[in-house]
Amino acid sequence: DAKTTQPNSMESNEEEPVHLPCNHSTISGTDYIHWYRQLPSQGPEYVIHGLTSNVNNRMASLAIAEDRKSSTLILHRATLRDAAVYYCILRKTGANNLFFGTGTRLTVIP
């Protein structure tokens, strides 16, 4: 499976935008880019996913580089409740399993 690389940790001030980067230089044409987050003492939670085009939903936006070798999860206005570990995962079309890496621990500063 193609791997992803994320920074171990990031900090953001409350109510400011947060850009969480993910590198996936060995991505294949059939890999979807998925983002999950895990809040303290909870199970992971689906955030967003995309293939080639940028995606928006109520939680976040996903910006995908033109060559697809990197992507950025954007939280438009960080709140204290967004403090979590964010995982960037590649998932092949039709594959029904997700392999989690170590993710990025986001700290939101009041």
Next chain:
Amino acid sequence: DAGVIQSPRHEVTEMGQEVTLRCKPISGHNSLFWYRQTMMRGLELLIYFNNNVPIDDSGMPEDRFSAKMPNASFSTLKIQPSEPRDSAVYFCASSLNDYGYTFGSGTRLTVV
């Protein structure tokens, strides 16, 4: 929908005892996954089912671990006999085809 329901939330057992973890997936979802999370190894996929059939159990650590899905609304993960190194948080998740996974709240297992 109540989401994915796992029970128990916490389990403390003595080494050598049998442990059974339970999961009720979201109604209508056709895939179910068991994960284990520890500080050292992070989130590991143990096994997943598609339409109640085990598809990939390559993540199951050893023969002491077994999982079943007798119907679309129930799955169990059994450890027999349990060992201290099995202590972890065990998550169950379900999904419909290629859509996002929904995880349960997990079962925190402590084997003493």
